[in-house]
Amino acid sequence: MSEVHFRFTFKLFMERILQVISFLKMKEVLVVYGTCSGNAELVAQAIAEGLSDANLNVSVKRSELVKAEIVKDFRLIVLVCSTWNVGKLNDNYIQFDKDFREMNLKDHYVGIVGLGDSSNYDIFCGAADVMELSVERTSATQLGESLRVDGPPHGRLMEFKDWGNNIGNMYLQHV
Numbered sequence: 001m002s003e004v005h006f007r008f009t010f011k012l013f014m015e016r017i018l019q020v021i022s023f024l025k026m027k028e029v030l031v032v033y034g035t036c037s038g039n040a041e042l043v044a045q046a047i048a049e050g051l052s053d054a055n056l057n058v059s060v061k062r063s064e065l066v067k068a069e070i071v072k073d074f075r076l077i078v079l080v081c082s083t084w085n086v087g088k089l090n091d092n093y094i095q096f097d098k099d100f101r102e103m104n105l106k107d108h109y110v111g112i113v114g115l116g117d118s119s120n121y122d123i124f125c126g127a128a129d130v131m132e133l134s135v136e137r138t139s140a141t142q143l144g145e146s147l148r149v150d151g152p153p154h155g156r157l158m159e160f161k162d163w164g165n166n167i168g169n170m171y172l173q174h175v
Contacts, residue, residue: 029056029168030071033080034063034093034127039153040115044080046157047113050164051078054172064092068099075108076171077140078164079131082115087126101134109174110135111167112146113160115153124148143170 029051033044041062048058056076063081071077081097084090089097112135114128125148135142147163149156 027056028074029058029076029078029171030074031058031060031078031080032063032066032071032096033060034090034096035082036084036090036092037082039149040080040082040090040113042157043113043115043149043153043160044078046153046160047078047080047111047164047167050161050166051076051168053161053165054168056168056171062092063096066096068096068103071100071105071108072103075175076111076143076168077105077108078111078113078167079135080113080115081127081131083117083121083123083125083127086121087123087129089127089130093127097130097134101137103138105138105140108138108140109143109171110138110140111143111164113149113163114146115149118150124150141174143167143174 031044031048033040035041044060048060051058081093082090112128112131114125116125118124128146128148132146144167
């Protein structure tokens, strides 16, 4: 085998390796949740199951335990946060959101889930509204409508799993 042929073959091999790595990275999904009561964690875990059913590799992280820069390593990000006070993000999610909204995520996709209680508060799922604005600032593409969870999520986990599966399939159609 000539040196020119070897170099050409090696170059093709390396290009194929990079294509495979790129494909595998596209299948990596990050779910970030902010919770005080544990409800957003339940919803995030159910969504992660649905994303896994769509053949995606899912990492689930608590917002206060992760730096927002991690989202750059994922093409699909799902943000889950409960609403506190009157239409605000919960305290555990605020710093993550401040850092997140300053990033340029032009080639990224985001799903949004807000938890709230329409029977006790005038502003329902205000956290989802805040996250939608943050996603707009990043230039990421929001997939589908934001999921707005009304009241306790217990007994409805299959609904959230299905939503995760749908978001995963929407994402796979875009990439």
